[in-house]
Amino acid sequence: MREGRVAEDYIRKLFILEHPEFEVIPQPKNTFWLFRRKDYPLITCTPDGLFKDIKNNLKFGLEIKDVELRKREYREEWESGILPNQYYCQTLHYMVTMNDLDGVLLLARLKYYVYDEYSEDFQIDHTEDRYFWVYREDVLEDIKYLEEKEIDFITNNIV
Numbered sequence: 001m002r003e004g005r006v007a008e009d010y011i012r013k014l015f016i017l018e019h020p021e022f023e024v025i026p027q028p029k030n031t032f033w034l035f036r037r038k039d040y041p042l043i044t045c046t047p048d049g050l051f052k053d054i055k056n057n058l059k060f061g062l063e064i065k066d067v068e069l070r071k072r073e074y075r076e077e078w079e080s081g082i083l084p085n086q087y088y089c090q091t092l093h094y095m096v097t098m099n100d101l102d103g104v105l106l107l108a109r110l111k112y113y114v115y116d117e118y119s120e121d122f123q124i125d126h127t128e129d130r131y132f133w134v135y136r137e138d139v140l141e142d143i144k145y146l147e148e149k150e151i152d153f154i155t156n157n158i159v
Contacts, residue, residue, distance in 0.1 A: 008064045011109055012049050012156070023062075025050040035098050042154050045097040047104075058102040062095040063087070065108045070122055078110055083132040089146065090133040096147045103135040 010109050027033065028047065039041040049062030065087065069075040077084050083091070083106060091104035108130045113122040135142065 034100045061104040063106045092146045106132040
């Protein structure tokens with residue numbers, strides 16, 4: 001987990017360099033973003049980044065995942081081309097919290113490992129970046145469903 005948190009800043013900076021078509025919204029210095037809904041202040045999110053698609057004037061949240069693929073089932077899940085459910089829900093949660101987002105990009109840095117018999121441990125073989133775009137207009141029903149569940153949970157279990 002620590003490695004993933006440390007790597008996020010470097011992955012974000014690399015993303016900025018590789019995508020001049022996007023205008024990155026600067027993150028607060030020495031802290032992180034915390035967005036909170038006014039009507040339900042317990043609904044919050046802390047995006048790893050925010051950026052705008054300059055050409056289309058769209059605003060996106062950025063979620064960075066540093067994923068170690070040591071087990072076959074994790075590798076198969078990520079290689080299916082479909083965002084794993086728990087991360088899909090996280091992108092929806094961004095849009096439940098921030099109604100001004102047009103979507104969320106989940107950037108997954110996938111680290112592939114091979115077993116090294118000499119060291120009797122797993123070693124990094126290679127890495128790949130995968131982009132999973134989730135557009136608000138495509139997932140309105142899912143956002144509504146998650147929002148209802150979150151509000152129900154807060155109302156009936158926290159308040």
